[in-house]
Amino acid sequence: MRTEPLPWPSPVPPSIRSLQALRSAPVQDLAPAAEWIRTLLIDAVGRTGGHLGPNLGVVELSLALHRVFTSPRDSIVFDTGHQAYVHKLLTGRLGDFGQLRQAGGLSGYPSRSESVHDLVENSHASTALAYADGLAKARKLAGAGERAVVAVIGDGALTGGMAWEGLNNLGAASDRPVIIVLNDNGRAYAPTCGALADHLATLRKDGNCAGPNLFTVLGFTYLGPLDGHDTAQVEAALHRARALRRPVVVHVVTVKGKGHLPAELDEADCLHAVGPAPAPGSPAPAAKAAAPSWTGVFGSALARAAAERPEVVAISAAMVRPTGLHPMAQQLPGRVFDVGIAEQHAVCSAAGLAMAGMHPVVAVYATFMSRALDQVLMDVALHRLPVTFVLDRAGVTGPDGSSHHGMWDSAVFGVVPGMRLAAPRDAPTLRALLDEALADNDGPTMLRFPKGNVPADLPAGRRLGDIDLLHQTCQQPNDVLLVGLGPLAAACLAAGQALSAHGLGVTVASPRWALPVPGELVDLAADHALTVTVEDGVRTGGIGSALAQACTDAYVSTPICQLGLPRRFLPHGPRDDLLRAAGLDRDGITASALRAYDTHCTPPARRSKRIS
Structure with missing residues (x-):
C-alpha cells in the first residue's frame, strides 16, 4: 500500500481520522466531515x-453505520x-485512495485482502441479504447473537431474484436479528423499474411508517422513510433497529450523486461511473475522430435490424444504456424491456417471448x-428457442477487476446443446454476425465482445465455410495454424507475420462462429503441423x-497449443497489460508458438495430421 501523502x-x-474518533465525535462535526469526503471523492x-x-x-x-456498528465485530x-x-x-485506506482501481492499488469493490472490514467481495447485485441470512444463522449457533449483521442494499439491487429469496427467509426468522438498510435513491443505472419501484415511491410520498407495507407483511419491522443525508436521523434509526433484536428494514432515501451538481443533473445515470480525467496542466489531446465502441456498434446495428425485423x-x-440498447429503446420503445437486476428472469422471459414468435435479444x-x-440451459436451449444473447465486456475488462472480467462465458455456455457462439473481430463482423444470429430460428445464439473501442477492420483474404483466413504464407508445407478468437485475431495476425519471418509456413484463421467447432477448422488443423488457439476467455x-x-x-493428431486466460481470478489493471501478462499479445503468442513447434514438430511432422 502507498504511504506517501495524499495529493x-x-x-x-x-x-474521521480513525473509527474510534468517528464514534466519539460530536454530531455537529459530521456535516463538515461529509463535505470533505465528497470533495475528496470528486477529486480522487x-x-x-x-x-x-x-x-x-x-x-x-456510511458515517452513521460506522458510528453505530463496530466493524469488523459487527458485520x-x-x-x-x-x-x-x-x-x-x-x-484505514485513506492514504491509498489515490491509487483506486490502478494496477497494484485499491480495488473498486470490497476486498478481503485489503482489510478485515471487507467481509464480502461482492460486486454482483442482490446477494447481501443471503450473506446476512447465513451470517445471522452462524452467529446464533455460535452463541454470538449480540454481534450485529447489517446488509446495505440499494433499491435497484432489490429488484433481483436473490434479494426476494433473502427477504422471504429473513422476514420469517424473528429470532435472528438482521438489519437491512435499504438505500433508496430510485435508481440502478437508470430509474428503478417495476412494481417495487412504485411501492417505494408510495412510501416516500406518504412519509409514514405506521401503516402496513411490503416489508411489514413479510415480517419485518419497518423504520422510515428517513432522510439518508441526515446522519443524526439515520444514526438514531440504526440504534433503534439494533435494540429491537429482530429483522428490521431501515428505509433511507438518498440522492445518487449528492453534492455534485453534474451528477445530480445527469438523468442518464447520475455519473454512476466515470473515466479518469486528464491530469491538471496536461496538454489537450490532439483532436481526432474517436473510434466507435463495441457497445456502440452493436447498439446501432441492433436498432437498424429491429426496424427491419418486427x-x-x-x-x-x-442496463439499457451500458449494453447498447438505448438507440433501439428510443426508436422502438415498446420493444425494449428493462426487467431490473434479474438475469434469470430476463432469460426465462425471453424464452416466453420466443415461444410466442418473437426473436429476443438479451x-x-x-x-x-x-x-x-440454468435458464439458458433448461428454458431456452432445451426448447431450441431462437434467443440471441449479446455479451458485452467479454474477456479482460480492466480496472473493475476479478468480479467483472468476462472470462468464463465461452467455457460455461460452450457446453449448452445447440448453442452457437460467435466472437467478432471487428465492426463489420459484429454487424454481419448479429444479422446471422437474428436470422437463425433453430436455437440459441451468443455473441461476445470486449469493453472498449473496436480495432481497425481486418478483412479476410478468403472465406472457408465459417472461417475467415486472414493470412497464409506461400511456402509449403503448412507449419503453424494460428486461430485467433474475436479481437485477438489482430494479435494473431501480427504473430503470424513474426513466425513467417522465422521461416515457418503460417495460416491465420478467424472463426466467425466458433462453437460448435466448424468442420473446416478441424480440416485446417489436420493440414498443419501445429495449431495454436488464442482466446481472451x-x-x-x-x-x-x-x-x-x-x-x-475426428482422429486428427495435430498438437493443439491452447492459449488463453489462466483458471484463476485476475486482478484489476489495464486490459493490454493483463493480456500481455497472460501471453496473449504478439510477442507472447509468437514465443508460445515457437516453443510448441520446437517441442512437437520434427521434420516428419510436416505432413497431414489426419490419421487414416
Whole structure:
C-alpha cells in the first residue's frame, strides 16, 4: 500500500481520522466531515475513474453505520460493492485512495485482502441479504447473537431474484436479528423499474411508517422513510433497529450523486461511473475522430435490424444504456424491456417471448450472464428457442477487476446443446454476425465482445465455410495454424507475420462462429503441423479445448497449443497489460508458438495430421 501523502491539500478532519474518533465525535462535526469526503471523492475518482454517483449518495449513511456498528465485530455487507468507497476511506485506506482501481492499488469493490472490514467481495447485485441470512444463522449457533449483521442494499439491487429469496427467509426468522438498510435513491443505472419501484415511491410520498407495507407483511419491522443525508436521523434509526433484536428494514432515501451538481443533473445515470480525467496542466489531446465502441456498434446495428425485423425485441437487466440498447429503446420503445437486476428472469422471459414468435435479444455483461445458466440451459436451449444473447465486456475488462472480467462465458455456455457462439473481430463482423444470429430460428445464439473501442477492420483474404483466413504464407508445407478468437485475431495476425519471418509456413484463421467447432477448422488443423488457439476467455474448457476435442473425435493428431486466460481470478489493471501478462499479445503468442513447434514438430511432422 502507498504511504506517501495524499495529493489533496485540505487536512483530514479529526472526526474521521480513525473509527474510534468517528464514534466519539460530536454530531455537529459530521456535516463538515461529509463535505470533505465528497470533495475528496470528486477529486480522487476524477483522477482514477470509478463509481462516483453511488458513493456521493452514501456519505452520511456510511458515517452513521460506522458510528453505530463496530466493524469488523459487527458485520456490514454492502450489496453491489461499488457503494463502499466511503467505507474504505473510514476503515484505514485513506492514504491509498489515490491509487483506486490502478494496477497494484485499491480495488473498486470490497476486498478481503485489503482489510478485515471487507467481509464480502461482492460486486454482483442482490446477494447481501443471503450473506446476512447465513451470517445471522452462524452467529446464533455460535452463541454470538449480540454481534450485529447489517446488509446495505440499494433499491435497484432489490429488484433481483436473490434479494426476494433473502427477504422471504429473513422476514420469517424473528429470532435472528438482521438489519437491512435499504438505500433508496430510485435508481440502478437508470430509474428503478417495476412494481417495487412504485411501492417505494408510495412510501416516500406518504412519509409514514405506521401503516402496513411490503416489508411489514413479510415480517419485518419497518423504520422510515428517513432522510439518508441526515446522519443524526439515520444514526438514531440504526440504534433503534439494533435494540429491537429482530429483522428490521431501515428505509433511507438518498440522492445518487449528492453534492455534485453534474451528477445530480445527469438523468442518464447520475455519473454512476466515470473515466479518469486528464491530469491538471496536461496538454489537450490532439483532436481526432474517436473510434466507435463495441457497445456502440452493436447498439446501432441492433436498432437498424429491429426496424427491419418486427419480431426482434430486446431485454436488459437494468442496463439499457451500458449494453447498447438505448438507440433501439428510443426508436422502438415498446420493444425494449428493462426487467431490473434479474438475469434469470430476463432469460426465462425471453424464452416466453420466443415461444410466442418473437426473436429476443438479451444484452448482458458477460460477467453477469453465468447467473442465468440454468435458464439458458433448461428454458431456452432445451426448447431450441431462437434467443440471441449479446455479451458485452467479454474477456479482460480492466480496472473493475476479478468480479467483472468476462472470462468464463465461452467455457460455461460452450457446453449448452445447440448453442452457437460467435466472437467478432471487428465492426463489420459484429454487424454481419448479429444479422446471422437474428436470422437463425433453430436455437440459441451468443455473441461476445470486449469493453472498449473496436480495432481497425481486418478483412479476410478468403472465406472457408465459417472461417475467415486472414493470412497464409506461400511456402509449403503448412507449419503453424494460428486461430485467433474475436479481437485477438489482430494479435494473431501480427504473430503470424513474426513466425513467417522465422521461416515457418503460417495460416491465420478467424472463426466467425466458433462453437460448435466448424468442420473446416478441424480440416485446417489436420493440414498443419501445429495449431495454436488464442482466446481472451479462460483456457480451461474454452474454445481451444473444444477444438482439441473435435480433433480427437475426428482422429486428427495435430498438437493443439491452447492459449488463453489462466483458471484463476485476475486482478484489476489495464486490459493490454493483463493480456500481455497472460501471453496473449504478439510477442507472447509468437514465443508460445515457437516453443510448441520446437517441442512437437520434427521434420516428419510436416505432413497431414489426419490419421487414416
